[in-house]
Amino acid sequence: xxxxxxxSGIRGTIGGIAGDGLTPIDIVKFTAAYGSWVVSKTNNRKIxxxxxxxxxxxxxxxxxxxxxxxxxxxxxxxxxSTTPTVEIAVPMEQAGGGIxxxxxxxPKQWNALKxxxxxxxxxxxxxxxxxxxxxxxxxxxxxxxxxxxxxxxNDTYLQKHIDVILTLPLVDxxxxxxxxxxxxxxxVNSSGGIFIPALLKALGVKTVYELYCEPxxxxxxxxxxxxxxxxxxxxxxxxxxADLGIVVDPDVDRLCFVNExxxxxGEEYTLVxxxxxxxxxxxxxxxxxxxxxxxxxxxxxxxxxxYNAAAVGEVNVVNKxxxxxxxxxxxxxGGIIYPELHYGRDALVGIALFLTHLAKFGKPISVLRSxxxxxxxSKNKITLTPEMDIDALLLKVQERYKNQPNSTIxxxxxxxxxxxxxxxxxxxEPIIRIYSEAGTETVAENLAAKIISDIKEILKLS
Numbered sequence: 001x002x003x004x005x006x007x008s009g010i011r012g013t014i015g016g017i018a019g020d021g022l023t024p025i026d027i028v029k030f031t032a033a034y035g036s037w038v039v040s041k042t043n044n045r046k047i048x049x050x051x052x053x054x055x056x057x058x059x060x061x062x063x064x065x066x067x068x069x070x071x072x073x074x075x076x077x078x079x080x081s082t083t084p085t086v087e088i089a090v091p092m093e094q095a096g097g098g099i100x101x102x103x104x105x106x107p108k109q110w111n112a113l114k115x116x117x118x119x120x121x122x123x124x125x126x127x128x129x130x131x132x133x134x135x136x137x138x139x140x141x142x143x144x145x146x147x148x149x150x151x152x153x154n155d156t157y158l159q160k161h162i163d164v165i166l167t168l169p170l171v172d173x174x175x176x177x178x179x180x181x182x183x184x185x186x187x188v189n190s191s192g193g194i195f196i197p198a199l200l201k202a203l204g205v206k207t208v209y210e211l212y213c214e215p216x217x218x219x220x221x222x223x224x225x226x227x228x229x230x231x232x233x234x235x236x237x238x239x240x241x242a243d244l245g246i247v248v249d250p251d252v253d254r255l256c257f258v259n260e261x262x263x264x265x266g267e268e269y270t271l272v273x274x275x276x277x278x279x280x281x282x283x284x285x286x287x288x289x290x291x292x293x294x295x296x297x298x299x300x301x302x303x304x305x306x307y308n309a310a311a312v313g314e315v316n317v318v319n320k321x322x323x324x325x326x327x328x329x330x331x332x333x334g335g336i337i338y339p340e341l342h343y344g345r346d347a348l349v350g351i352a353l354f355l356t357h358l359a360k361f362g363k364p365i366s367v368l369r370s371x372x373x374x375x376x377x378s379k380n381k382i383t384l385t386p387e388m389d390i391d392a393l394l395l396k397v398q399e400r401y402k403n404q405p406n407s408t409i410x411x412x413x414x415x416x417x418x419x420x421x422x423x424x425x426x427x428x429e430p431i432i433r434i435y436s437e438a439g440t441e442t443v444a445e446n447l448a449a450k451i452i453s454d455i456k457e458i459l460k461l462s
């Protein structure tokens with residue numbers, strides 16, 4: 001069993017003993033800590049709650065609602081929802097915060113409490129530490145019987161989310177209608193199965209081939225939208241002569257596309273394509289994390305904008321976007337952050353913007369993909385001993401490459417012209433993850449192999 005307590009929330013596998021897995025006791029404890037923090041921070045006794053469709057969702061939902069009621073907090077329960085929908089609902093409801101019950105792309109045995117502030121954005125590092133501290137000290141004051149919180153079910157936010165997307169100036173419903181797209185979708189039997197068909201209908205898409213759109217939480221394949229997990233939708237796109245395939249993860253904050261020939265558009269290129277469309281129509285800056293493809297920098301600079309890199313993690317990307325007035329940002333895992341709507345990864349707005357872009361491009365999706373710089377990312381890792389001082393090791397690697405441009409805001413990233421390697425230590429294991437990117441897969445793998453060889457040599461010398 002696994003329980004991971006982090007500044008952005010609590011996640012773990014369902015079952016086991018308290019403190020070792022995500023048990024009812026842990027759920028109550030951390031919900032009470034977060035609810036207490038919201039009240040003390042905002043003096044606002046209203047919290048929005050939503051969940052994906054995973055099997056444990058109803059159980060976790062009931063515990064969270066009861067705990068918040070016990071604190072005297074009013075709960076706006078959206079039921080089956082998406083992460084970006086809850087993020088939008090928090091400020092619309094003038095709530096003090098929000099909780100999303102989802103373990104995102106993790107398998108069915110996982111669940112999590114993702115925590116939002118009053119702006120509907122993930123809580124900061126400092127706020128997260130406060131919540132963990134409250135949980136550790138178990139400093140909860142529960143309400144008297146006459147002051148228990150009430151619960152209001154609200155199923156209107158599916159439509160509200162779609163409505164605000166349709167009002168965006170860069171979403172062109174008429175262009176999408178005129179393109180007469182045939183689209184296959186894979187929603188991995190989670191809440192995307194409710195939201196994606198409704199969005200496509202609102203965008204004027206008449207032909208939709210639905211795969212795994214029953215929100216029952218029984219994931220038919222690994223829910224992370226990686227090429228090896230998307231073989232079925234690739235076949236459907238080809239057999240139905242669809243124009244493209246759309247894939248989302250269980251909580252609908254990651255988005256990727258399948259080309260008309262069944263090949264992958266590439267999860268890294270979801271953000272690149274959407275950013276290309278936005279930057280061509282609205283001059284401005286962009287942000288992604290250090291492990292994301294250089295292609296975003298290329299399209300941004302081509303459009304006359306400035307690209308900046310943030311540490312890995314959505315809250316870090318959002319902070320960098322705010323600091324640099326970026327008009328588009330996100331992460332290379334298919335996460336689109338479009339501040340015109342809200343500061344959060346949102347597959348729904350990503351779909352609307354991408355389909356507008358593709359409709360106006362007027363050629364097949366594979367041709368659109370070929371217009372972007374071709375980069376390949378290789379992902380590797382090296383396992384070390386638990387007593388190893390990984391920070392000291394990274395300093396020695398940095399010293400070896402001191403003549404190359406490098407960044408230490410998140411591990412160590414070293415740039416070699418248009419190629420790069422990014423080394424990040426794991427917070428939970430004695431591992432260094434090594435991401436490298438180059439113009440071909442072979443060069444990217446060779447770059448990673450060279451860095452791994454350097455690390456082994458440094459270890460021998462020390």
